[in-house]
Amino acid sequence: MGSLFYLNKYFKRYKSLIFLGIIFILISNIAQVYIPLLLKDTIDALQNNLSKDLITEYAVLIVLAAIISGIFRFLIRQTIIVVSWKIEYDIRQDFWSHIQRLPLRFFQNNSTGNIMAHATNDISAVRMYVGPAVMYSIDTITKFIIVLAIMISLSASLTFYSLIPLPILSYFVYKLSKKIHKKFTLIQEKFSELTTKAQENFSGIRVIKSYVREQNEVDDFSRLSSDYLKRTMEKVKIQALFMPLLYLITGVSIIVVILVGGNMVINGTFTLGGLAAFISYLGLLIWPTIAFGWVANIIQQADASMKRLHNILNEQYEIEDTSETNNSIESIKGDIEFENVTFQYRDNLPKVLDNITLKIPRGSSMAVIGHTGEGKTTLVNLISRLYDVTGGSIKIDGNPIKTIPLKVLRKEIGSVPQETFLFSDTLANNILYGVKEKDMDLVRKVSSIAKLDKDVESFPNSYETILGERGITLSGGQKQRACLARALAIDPNILILDDSFSAVDTNTEEEILNDLRVFMRGRTSIIISHRISTVKNADNIIVLNEGKIAEQGTHEELVNLGGIYADLHFKQLLEEELKELG
Secondary structure (H helix, E strand, O other): OHHHHHHHHHHHHOHHHHHHHHHHHHHHHHHHHHHHHHHHHHHHHHOOOOOHHHHHHHHHHHHHHHHHHHHHHHHHHHHHHHHHHHHHHHHHHHHHHHHHHOOHHHHHHOOHHHHHHHHHHHHHHHHHHHHHHHHHHHHHHHHHHHHHHHHHHHOHHHHHHHHOOHHHHHHHHHHHHHHHHHHHHHHHHHHHHHHHHHHHHHHOHHHHHHOOOHHHHHHHHHHHHHHHHHHHHHHHHHHHOHHHHHHHHHHHHHHHHHHHHHHHHHOOOOOHHHHHHHHHHHHHHHHHHHHHHHHHHHHHHHHHHHHHHHHHHOOOOOOOOOOOOOOOOOOOOOOEEEEEEEEOOOOOOOOOEEEEEEEEOOOOEEEEEEOOOOOHHHHHHHHOOOOOOOEEEEEEOOEEHHHOOHHHHHHOEEEEOOOOOOOOOEHHHHHOOOOOOOOHHHHHHHHHHOOOHHHHOOOOOHHHOEOOHHHOOOOHHHHHHHHHHHHHHOOOOEEEEEOOOOOOOHHHHHHHHHHHHHHOOOOEEEEEOOOHHHHOOOOEEEEEEOOEEEEEEOHHHHHHHOOHHHHHHHHHHHHHHHHHHO
């Protein structure tokens, strides 16, 4: 249960409300346990020719005690249960904030469905511990103590006999709770698989339909659902033993009280009213006894969920501002320098970049070209500190990159990644994603540079057109140009284009590049592409091969060199000629 101690910091935030809730529990329980005492006095008085006025008085007192108990029972829920929802909100916010700060490495190793399961099922299971489990624990413990004290005051010997079955009950609760804990952990793992499968299907629905795999996906989902159902039913069968077992054992206690207490009444050592009150108190103990088992069940489930959440909440941020950070840096100009930079994703994996040394002066353009898997994207990801170098160093404006506040660094870099991503929102809001205020003039300006403005004219609501999930309503080229407009909207001092024109025709690409040259004057631009036509006008071109800089120079210099670049150039010229002939 150690993982649940993590929740103490949340309890401290609402300690005044929780304390008030505990007071309400005590008042409600005192009023409730007072009713059997009134019943005892009423029955005993009936045997002594009770007057009509006294009967009325007892009846009023019983009703009044019930009303007081009910009112404060309502107030308990308005404090402790409300606190549980507030804590769930806090945990969810902290979880979300933590997730946002985790490095890309975490998302590469964890599926979206698994993370979603943590954010839904696991947090809800923890809330059940924070609210109902805590409330009923305090409620049952205080009620148990008060009732037990009164029962002992009525008859210590009868109390002893009535409680004999309870140790047996405690043993079964302990054994069943351990089994439930194991089963619930397996259920949550299977739920993660189920969520992952659903998420992948929704995201990849076009691929599924294209390959006519609908029935296969239905069958796979059915198999996972059956496994989830099987594990859930195993837990349900164990839980089903709780209530019958609890009622059986408490029922045995009532039989013992009737037999032993009845003989005491016959022998004159106990009053009839006392026996009636005793049975009532035993009835009041039935729910606390049952609640102990129910609460134990909730705690086991919450503990299993909290351990799963801990696995994420204990993940290190890796990339964040540290004591090295120089907070006086408020902007960057764009001078970039790599010094013997080496990078590998894990210690047991080969180097992706090996001893990279280069300079990119402010206001210049650099292009990166090379075959697939040579580390081009990794190179530019290091500039945004999406990863940290494993060897060497990167400097921007002469400052080691780790000394630049992350917010400042990324605010000054406009990046258009290989994989386009657009939100299910308006086109305007997607373009202005990195801008605080809505500025339609800015939207039109950057859309014009990205050559998206003419396409927008055909959209039903112009820039206010709602895009489908991941921009599904746009073509591949339109998505890339929308992402380019989004990068330009933040007015970056460094622009990174990672194969950003692969779905754009060469004529439109040429127009965009001409406008970009004007927009990027005095700024630094880095272009990754497989097309020679995209990179040929760059001030400097580097060719990556096996993670190293194999060639470097201008277009003319590299063509004359007769190496990798020249070979790519020749092949692409040949392809263009074949297209014209074909």
